[in-house]
Amino acid sequence: MITLDTPLTLLNEQNKGTLMEQLGIEYLVVEEGFIKAKMPVDHRTKQPFQILHGGASLALAETIASLGSAVLVDLEKTDIRGASVTANHIGAVRSGSVIGEATIIHRGKMTHVWDVQIKDEMGNKASIARITIVVVPK
Numbered sequence: 001m002i003t004l005d006t007p008l009t010l011l012n013e014q015n016k017g018t019l020m021e022q023l024g025i026e027y028l029v030v031e032e033g034f035i036k037a038k039m040p041v042d043h044r045t046k047q048p049f050q051i052l053h054g055g056a057s058l059a060l061a062e063t064i065a066s067l068g069s070a071v072l073v074d075l076e077k078t079d080i081r082g083a084s085v086t087a088n089h090i091g092a093v094r095s096g097s098v099i100g101e102a103t104i105i106h107r108g109k110m111t112h113v114w115d116v117q118i119k120d121e122m123g124n125k126a127s128i129a130r131i132t133i134v135v136v137p138k
Contacts, residue, residue, distance in 0.1 A: 065131035
């Protein structure tokens with residue numbers, strides 16, 4: 001069971017064998033209504049023009065929003081599902097890492113809406129995203 005008290009080491013271990021492991025995503029902060037994670041900009045996440053692939057950015061955004069919702073609900077009674085992802089890629093990143101920060105902006109009974117900012121190591125925005133998560137009864 002994932003909760004706000006789940007250690008970061010355990011959350012990161014749960015990524016083994018998943019897309020998150022393939023992309024090198026590492027959770028850094030998990031708080032109520034706020035998630036922060038890091039992803040490398042390397043051969044796994046770049047597109048052929050040697051910049052961060054927009055799809056990798058979207059995967060990071062949905063990953064952290066989903067984790068954010070997972071720690072807000074009772075996963076024994078409900079499931080969470082990504083329902084909508086809208087993003088704008090506003091800056092190119094060629095190397096290093098990006099940091100994704102997800103902040104909840106709506107916490108309803110059936111939906112959660114997250115604002116996600118993805119920035120390079122200098123704090124320049126690479127992508128901004130709005131993620132809607134649906135809370136589904138089991």
